[in-house]
Amino acid sequence: MKGVHFLVAFVFLALAASFAFASDPSSLQDFCVAINDTKDGVFVNGKLCKDPKLATAKDFFFSGLDIAGNTSNPLGSVITPANVAQIPGLNTLGISMARVDYAPYGGLNPPHTHPRATEILTVLEGTLYVGFVTSNPDNRLITKVLNPGDVFVFPVGLIAFQLNVGKTKAVAIAAFSSQNPGVNTIANAVFGSTPPIRSDVLAKAFQVDKNIVDHIQKQFWDVNN
Structure with missing residues (x-):
């Protein structure tokens, strides 16, 4: 029985340690x-x-x-x-x-x-x-x-x-x-990456014709930030 109690206590401490190290200090x-x-x-x-003593408003x-x-x-x-x-x-x-x-x-x-x-x-x-x-x-x-x-x-x-x-x-x-x-803007990431994702990959992923993907990838992908 003592062995069981020791094992339970050991597992509990191990889990507590893992949780403690799972977040930023x-x-x-x-x-x-x-x-x-x-x-x-x-x-x-x-x-x-910087040195905290040099910080200003x-x-x-x-x-x-x-x-x-x-x-x-x-x-x-x-x-x-x-x-x-x-x-x-x-x-x-x-x-x-x-x-x-x-x-x-x-x-x-x-x-x-x-x-x-x-x-x-x-x-x-x-x-x-x-x-x-x-x-x-x-x-x-x-x-x-x-x-x-x-x-x-x-x-x-x-x-x-x-x-x-x-x-x-x-x-x-x-x-x-x-x-x-x-921030990761979905359209920019998928269709406007550098270099571009292969059009056959995107055509199969979106279940569309490759020519449609080629057309979309040629567009200018604007950002708002």
Whole structure:
């Protein structure tokens, strides 16, 4: 019986240890302002960090989310990010934001994924049709029409989109659970990669004629960020 108790205790401790090492370690300092200086910086979580004693308010500040973005592009949308690239003080803090502007009726933030972050979107102006698709095997589409003040969550890594279905411009603020959420626009990645994916691969994947794939791959793939 003692042997059984020992085995149970050993398994429990082993599982606890595995859980403990499965996540990022807690920060041992207040912040880690990102810098590009390879001489004096300390490499932490993908960025070099300056001496904390040299940090200033500028490292934690960004101005510009009040400025409307130019939506005169094929997608009719533009993203103004406020992540670690704009705010060095976000490094290691696991959070960031962005402003999204949508042109009147039809402005689209096309199907995309954020590989490193869950997104929570708050509509400030306009009316948005938003949604995401669950993973295999269900691939269930979950959608909602949002109005000013409404909030919607897009789980990390899932394909998501937003479309302006109102007659006026729309504006939203997005918050992310990462200092650098990343973005992978599906159409650009599949049909606009460099070098391109072989057309016979895509023709079979989408069950269409190879000539259709060739035509799509020749298009100009615009980005809104």
